[in-house]
Amino acid sequence: MEVFVCHRCGQCCQGQGGIVVSAAERQRLADYLGLDEATMTERYAQPQGSKWVLRSRADGYCVFYQDGVGCGVHPAKPDVCRAWPFFRGNILDPVSWQLAQEACPGIEPSGGHTRFAEAGRAYLQAHGLLKRGQPDEATALVLPPEEPA
Ligand code: SF4
Numbered sequence: 001m002e003v004f005v006c007h008r009c010g011q012c013c014q015g016q017g018g019i020v021v022s023a024a025e026r027q028r029l030a031d032y033l034g035l036d037e038a039t040m041t042e043r044y045a046q047p048q049g050s051k052w053v054l055r056s057r058a059d060g061y062c063v064f065y066q067d068g069v070g071c072g073v074h075p076a077k078p079d080v081c082r083a084w085p086f087f088r089g090n091i092l093d094p095v096s097w098q099l100a101q102e103a104c105p106g107i108e109p110s111g112g113h114t115r116f117a118e119a120g121r122a123y124l125q126a127h128g129l130l131k132r133g134q135p136d137e138a139t140a141l142v143l144p145p146e147e148p149a
């Protein structure tokens with residue numbers, strides 16, 4: 001039993017201000033789009049506190065979302081997009097994991113939270129998605145060390 005299988009519904013690409021882009025991620029997007037970093041950031045991102053987040057369209061979808069297609073910057077998409085639904089809150093808190101199921105039909109409830117958390121940690125680790133908490137990085141990708149069993 002998988003703990004998560006993406007249905008490609010696009011729901012996680014809707015919502016204001018959730019897609020944090022660090023300096024490294026802004027540069028990755030700029031390279032992909034053939035722009036310099038400052039132009040990419042000005043065009044597609046906006047400041048939010050100490051961080052930058054992707055802009056949203058009027059209907060709430062991410063500026064890079066393409067209707068009927070999906071992510072328009074898939075090879076260069078931000079780390080939070082690669083990591084979802086394995087976010088800190090969903091890994092640490094069974095209630096958050098349960099609530100996340102309402103937003104993301106790909107999370108398999110019968111997989112159970114413990115297995116979800118284990119698989120999530122392993123996925124983030126294997127894909128280099130864990131962050132150390134630099135000011136411009138997504139806190140959703142910062143995890144405390146695992147408790148000894
Ligand atoms: S909301 Fe979940 S199932 Fe839908 S596209 Fe996003 S990750 Fe996949």
Ligand code: SF4
Nearest residue numbers: 013062064065071081
């Ligand atoms: S960058 Fe791509 S995957 Fe991330 S929210 Fe935007 S459209 Fe969705």
